[in-house]
Each structure stands twice: as structure tokens, then as C-alpha cells.
Amino acid sequence: MMLEPIGLVTVLIGIACLLSTIEASLVGLGIAAVLGAACALFVGGANVQPGHLFLGFVVIAALSRRREASTAIRALNPDEPGFWLACLAIYGVASAFFVPRLLAGTTDIVALGTSIYEDNGSTVPLTPVSSNLTQSVYLIANLICFLAVVAIATTQKGFEAVLKGVLAYCAANLAFAAIDLATFYSGTQAVLEFMRNAQYVMHTEDQVAGMKRIAGSFPEASAFARSTLGVFGLTGTLFLCGRYTLLTGGLAVCAAVSLVFSTSSTGLAGAPVMLLLLYATATLRAQRPGGRTAAVVVVAAPAAAVAVCIGVMLEPTLSQIIQDYFNLVLLDKSSSDSSIERSAWNAISFQNFLDTHGIGVGLGTARASSFAVALLATVGVPGALFYGAFLVGALFVRQGIPGSFPTDVRLAARNGCIGLLLGDMLVSPVIDQGLFFYMLAALAAARPKGETYTARSMIPGFPGRRLPA
Structure with missing residues (x-):
């Protein structure tokens, strides 16, 4: 076991937040969760990320209070989404231990952490791998994160604290993207080595046609784009609901620009879907109390889109540049070695699902290139059913008073989760969706007492509009 410098900083900040307020702890967790390319603690060959290390301090802060501790336990009741997530975690951990041993050699897998083009291009027979343990730990951490955040968000103060955290x-996600670009073009990439120390394959220096692929605080551009889809969904929805419009509107615009210029096919393919989702959200929100911002967007967005299209069509040079960019990042990439390899991962993983008759090869055993395929290949039909029940319960069952602050925030959290899930469907090799996803899912599932309250100003200088509850 070896504690890295960034891990020491994480511990010190965690202790400071623990001695401060729950808001500080959740803001710290949000920032720590961004550091996807960092390792705070090496345990053998496993990476413990700063977010998972910091999660321990949030759990202590939450469960040291009697009300939050009892709420976390109640979140495991069968009528709560936490119950189904716990079922997924239990089944996933059991499958990681038993399935690769009981079904050893019955199918060939692309072992997590390898490529089918390594080892002379061959797969390996089903067998236990080290990632069975690490993915089990991540899934348990996600469950703990969900339960702790749900418990905190049951009070008005805690609900706002969770919103501050996300x-x-x-x-932080967008700030690290700007720092990534600045250090690359200034030749000072070495200053980010402290947060790019995990034992992953890093693609932080990649370029496309001379353009830097934005990786931000993640190992590669696709991971950054996936994260930014969630950011866009959350902040865009809050802006449409008229909540902290200066802050959320600015973040949403920066997220949209980052997606376009990330040079990631995940970002370019996902952005139009998120725009349609946000427009549908604006259409619904415009019909409710305080929907003036959404109403303006509903009217202005189509006109703006038509104007942009006409402008591009009237300028052949600009039109050609845009067409070349999309061809390079989206269309041409479908025939690249990377795309062929990822397609092969999905084909082999789906065959694993069929070969095991729907049981799966065990959590963390095999690599795919889509969350849906990874879910079926590793935890099979039972795990997919548990996950589906959790997703529906967390994101789509909770209702509230239309136009109230908690209802708007839950809607934003749901759209943020959809953005992350969309990115996962395009590129995720595993079913671990990270702490940010489960913080948003907990926020979407939370039902704070006194739901009709009006939120206080969140950040000095960004008061937004205080809508009637």
C-alpha cells in the first residue's frame, strides 16, 4: 500500500471538511470525483481514486448523525431504489467470485485491462481476473455513495448541499478542460503529472488533425466527453428552470462548446441527443409556474438553429470546414483500428452472455465497449433487471410539486444521469458509472422534508431567480 502525494492532500482536505460543514464535504467529494486519471492510493496493483478515498469522509459525516444514519438504512427498504442497487451489488460481488470459477473455460473473454490485439491477437478462456476484486469494490462504493447522499438530501440544507457538490x-470538470488545453499549447503538461499518476493507459497528448483532444482530468477524451454530457444535462436543465441562471447558463454553454471541440465521437454523437432532451424539457417546463426562461428557449431555439444553418450554407468555406471536422471525428472513425477493436469487444462480450445462458461471466471479468453489453456480459439478466429497477425507481418514480425547487433539481439530476448513461452506452467497458452518476441519482431520488421551500442564494454573486415554491 502506497499513499501518493495527491492522496495525502485528499486526506488532509477530507479531515478539514469533516471538521467543517456537510456542504464542504460534498463540494470536496464533487471535486475529488472529477479526478478520473488520478490515483490517491495504490493497493497492490489496484488504483484507489481520490473520489473513493474522499467518500469515506462523507460517509463518516453522514452516518455520524442519527437522522441521516436511520434514513440511509430506510433507503434499503424494498420500495426504495437503494434496495435494487444493493441487490445488484450483492449479485455482482457474488458473480465476481463464483462465476469465473464455476464456469471456467466455458467461453473466451477479452479480459478487462487487455486488448484482443495483445498476446498475438487472442482472447483467453474464462478465468478469475484481478478486476473481479476492483470492480466489486467500485460497485460497493457506488452503493455507499448513493445511500449516504440520499440520507443527506432528506433535509433542506442537505439537499442544497448535494446540489452544491454536483x-x-x-x-471542476470544465476548469480542468481549460487547464488541459492551456498546458498542452504552452508545453507545460508536466504540471498535471500529479493528477495523471494512475496505472491506466493515458491518451492525454492525442491530437486529431492538429487539434488537441480534450481529456481534462480523465485518461482520454471519450471519458471527458461522457462526463461533460452529464454536466450539460444537469446545468442546462437548471438554467431552463430558472435556477441560478448566471451560473448554470454559463456552465451549460461551456459544456456545449467543450463537447463540440473535444474531438470525441462520444461528445459529438451525444450532444444532439442531449439538445433534443433539453428542448423537450423546455417545452414541458414552459407550461408550469415560473417557466419564462424555458418559454423563451422554446420560441428562440428553432429560429436560432435555422439562422445558423442558413449562415453555414451561405458560407461554403465554413460549411466545408464543419463537414470535414464531422467526417474526421465521426464518420471516418468508424473504420479506424480503435473502432474495429471496440466492435470486436462488444461482439465477444455478447457471445459471453449467450455462452453462459444469460448468467454472465462475472462482474469485472470481461471488457466491452458499451454499458448495455457490459451489463449483460458480466452480470447477465439478473443484474440487468436489478439495475433497471434501480434506474426506474431513482430517476422516474419520484414526483413533486410542479415548479418547486426540489422538483426542478430532481429533473436536472435525472437529465444529468441520462447524459452520463448515454455516454456509457457509447463507450463504457464496464458497469461502474462513477460517483458523479450516483450523486445525481441520489439527488433525483431524494425527497427533502418541506418540499415547497424556496432555495437560498447558492453562491454570492450568482443569486439567480428565486421562484415561488
């Missing part, structure tokens, strides 16, 4: 994630 907005801190959004701001």
Missing part, C-alpha cells in the same frame, strides 16, 4: 463537479 455543481462543484461541473465547474
